[in-house]
Amino acid sequence: MSNSIESFMKRVIEKNPGESEFHQAVKEVLDSLESVLEQHPEYADAKILERIVEPERQIIFRIPWQDDKGNIHVNRGFRIEFNSALGPYKGGLRFHPSVYIGIIKFLGFEQIFKNSLTGLSMGGGKGGSDFSPKGKSDNEVMRFCQSFMTELFRHIGPDTDVPAGDIGVGGREIGFMFGQYKKLRNEFTGVLTGKGLAYGGSLVRTEATGYGLIYFVTRMLEDRATGWKGKKVSISGSGNVAIYAAQKAIELGAKVITMSDSNGFIVDQKGICLETVKRIKELERGRIREYTNEHKSAIFKERFQDVWSVPCDIALPCATQNEIDQNAAQALVKNGCIAVGEGANMPSTPEAIEIFLNEGVSFGPAKAANAGGVATSGLEMSQNSIRLSWTFEEVDKRLKTIMDNIYDQCVITAEKYGKKNNLMAGANIAGFLKVADAMLAQGIV
Ligand code: NDP
DSSP states (O other), X not given: OOHHHHHHHHHHHHHSTTOHHHHHHHHHHHHHOHHHHHHOHHHHHTTXXXXXXXXXXXXXXXXXXXXXXXXXXXXXXXXXXXXXXXXXXXXXXXXXXXXXXHXXXXXXXXXXXXXXXXXXXXXXXXXXXXXXXXXXXXXXXXXXXXXXXXXXXXXXXXXXXXXXXXXXXXXXHHHHHHHHHHHHHTOOOOOXXXXXXXXXXXXXXXXXXXXXXXXXXXXXXXXXXXXXXXXEXXXXXXXXXXXXXXXHHHHTTOEEEEEEETTEEEEETTOOOHHHHHIXXXXXXXXXXXXXXXXXXXXXXXXXXXXXXXXXXEEEOOSOTTOBOHHHHHHHHHTTOOEEEOOSSSOBOHHHHHHHHHXXXXXXXXXXXXXXXXXXXXXXXXXXXXXXXXXXXXXXXXXXHHHHHHHHHHHHHHHXXXXXXXXXXXXXXXXXXXXXXXXXXXXXX
């Protein structure tokens, strides 16, 4: 890292104390930008870096709600409107007890570049709460979502800021929040994406992040002159991204052998039966260990982090940030893993990424590899604007084209800036350039 980038990073840490995930996300992008900044002194003159790491607006609010017994709880809500150079703020809402400002800022920062890579008109934002929907009744979740939206509605809108789902926020939560927004504003607009099909949602949005990940990794595999057929695939998580990544990988001939949740992971060397997982997780809202009650070929192990010690050809982390550390990366390499595609946001630590890049493992970074979700959200916004719904095939085709374009941008940009085969550098640079140029064009705002 050059001295100027190092001192810049020091200032970011001083200005945003205690936000380690945010520091990590900023450093990853800065590390890729050295030669870009040398070739484009106009970015330094216009203080693009200083402006891009400072959110345009940060909203923190109180969310009081009542449980089924009448007890009152108070959670904290966030919406970080990070950058609107390319379009309305766009990014998901995360409901998880670990949520604090540093998590939302790391996610919002990443979202700026991810959205830029999709080629659609979307700025970057992210939000959420330290509320956990796990173990709550539908009525409790509804009351929480209504209280959350009772504050958030005044800050968002179809041309201002369009939230979507993330960890802990699926179709049920989006529905409750949409209902409250509609009531408070007295208008029916595409203010949230990930909506139900009956009220403005898009086909393929549910599958989009997982499918998009597989389309991206397909290109990585093609560059190694191979494909999915017969490959052993290890997946972490068993939520939205994990389930639909597994579905597409299986459809293309792979065998998915692991899935996990925060309690542990299952291994089924016969190949995981996705129907069982979908029923347990999507319908019954149960735990992944229940899979072993029905499939005797499977075992359950505690400590979800150990999922990466299971030998596989391809690893798809689809749970949470920093789930692949140095030890996990070493285990994957030792066991012959040839490709890692990040479905989750920032699932690999910097040390793990270095190992993958040095050991010749194809590495698909989250910003690019999991951009299919927000890209399809962008397609949902388009359909809402023209008040038409496209078919499954049409949306899927557009998603695939977008993922192919993202892959090409990463490869071409990495090579252009002297980082051949480094998709992470390619994604960071390509995402940054478009935003930086838009910021330059729009003046000091
Ligand atoms: P879900 O809530 O549907 O599923 C999350 C899964 O990961 C669950 O199995 C959950 O287990 C597990 N998990 C979550 N947090 C932890 C943790 N701290 N430790 C261990 N396991 C954990 O979320 P999504 O599938 O939507 O999101 C997964 C990842 O993908 C996140 O990083 C998200 O930011 C990213 N992503 C999601 C997109 C989307 O469209 N949904 C788009 C782009 C990225 P448990 O049930 O036990 O909590």
